[in-house]
Amino acid sequence: MFKIGDKELKSRLFLGTGKFGSSKQMEAAVLASGSELVTVALKRVDLETETDDLLAHLKHSHINLLPNTSGARNAKEAVFAAQLAREAMETNWLKLEIHPDPKYLLPDPIETLKATEELAKLGFIILPYIHADPVLCKRLEDAGTAAVMPLGAPIGTNKGLKTLDFLEIIIEQSRVPVIVDAGIGSPSHAAHAMELGADAVLVNTAIAVAKNPEEMALAFKMAVESGRMAYEAGLGAISRSANASSPLTGFLNM
């Protein structure tokens, strides 16, 4: 169990719902993953018809929606989209995404901080997508964020934990849950993030684009659980050389 805002979650695997070949396939993968928190792009949801296909496939009592502001290029657009999402999806949870760069979809730290400050005042539970920037994480904490979502690698690249050194610092320093988002391309990447002490991971492309998304979702579920278990069990320290004797201080025992 861990907590974000006032919500207790059993699963430490969050899913993105884009990129799947069909809503049915997406639903099967979400169910197989055991995830209780899935992110949905406001821009993909049709708020005007009562039967949005994407949302219809996410109607399960254990699944919480995490609307995201993908498409917003600055704080102003994101704050507006957030309010719209709150009304439409009836949740004050928000994955804050501000990427003015449509090529690598890299998050804008300045606008993200600005938006977090404003949204916190408006009562949102904010999970911002950010660079693996430890200082920014602390600034976001001060601004009232509920968690931080640093990237492992550029979104959709499946490259794994390219930002490893910075993720370690963030995890060490953070007072809010750390969710590694973006770049996680295989279950071993997810397990690694969990072993480092991340509170959760968010995965989309690696599952959605797999040949068998449902099975891949299950593989990620197991990896996340095993990584977390290893973290809690306490991993042995990594040593660069064998510790057979104490040649420098051995004389003290004589």
Add this chain to the structure above:
Amino acid sequence: MTFKELFNTTNWEEIKSSIYSKTAVDVERALSSGKRTLEDFKALISPAAEPYLERMAKESNALTQKRFGKTIQLYTPMYLSNECNNICTYCGFSFDNKIRRKTLTDEEILKEVAYLKERGFNHILLVTGEANHTVHVPYFKRVMDLIRNEFANISIEVQPLDEAEYGVLHEAGVYSVLVYQETYHQDVYKAYHPKGKKSNFEYRLDTPDRCGKAGIHKIGLGILLGLEDWRTDSFFCALHLDYLQKTYWQTKYSISFPRMRPAEGIIEPNVIVGDRELVQLICAYRLFNEDVELSVSTRESEHFRNHVIPLGVTTMSAGSKTNPGGYVVEPESLEQFEISDERPVEEIARLIRDSGYEAVWKDWDRSFALQSGKQNENEERNTVIKTSDV
């Protein structure tokens, strides 16, 4: 530096001969490279790449899925007017084509809109010819005010405008602007466009720069396949894309692949681009640029569209009419060209699903646009509240 300045440093014949002299070694290098350059693009569109088509297709498939997932976006054009003062020898709307012209009235537009919404469309492309006395920015602005709340995403394919005019339309809610250079061969361009404002090659060449400066969300580029050597023209289009992405880095881009189609009173294509070559071009773009949207329209045949879905495209039109009022109001008015794939959109959506892809009807929300179009905010907020009350 604007693109025009960059363009003026190039030479058509030199680039053409450089493309045609690419060898299998160049293609292999391009295929194995992690970051592909414009030189790699040349190799991939060269005749030397033809034996590598299957490998290119597989790579294009994988790259596209990685970036866009297994999804295809659907849109449809809505022609507002076929009035045009340009003479373009390949276009049904050409001024010298003596056929009755039509521009839709507000009432007619709403009828067409109702029909398209009924079909499920949420992304729409507004198309006109170039008739600056009647189909001008005030007209477009009026149309936007009329239909802005009906669609999630509205694009335009109209005459090139000034930067300030694009600014006005951006504020009015226009998401993207499509403006095809047709051909980057300056002399040939003059021959195909002998009269009208469109005959100004350089003003057209500068148009994407003006769109970028005006903050337009997405810019669509393309050449008309059939006018000139498609490989050389496509290189220039890729050069244009590359320049724009670096200059207007907050803007999205799309590439379309219009092949000349039969139309009333037009010339025969100068160059035939076959299916195999078009696939090569689509794959080459994807290998060169992982994030550009690639769009295939109903100009293409059923057979081609049945198979092109996994090859790198991201966007398809469906159930299109290319004449103003073509859906409901005046089905017999002058069309720009004959479409080839006449299947209704439900059938195309099924085709996409059967190919293992999700047909995406909505991938934008007009609430984002609203932040630039301040004047509509209150009106829009009311709509939002009404919707969520339902």
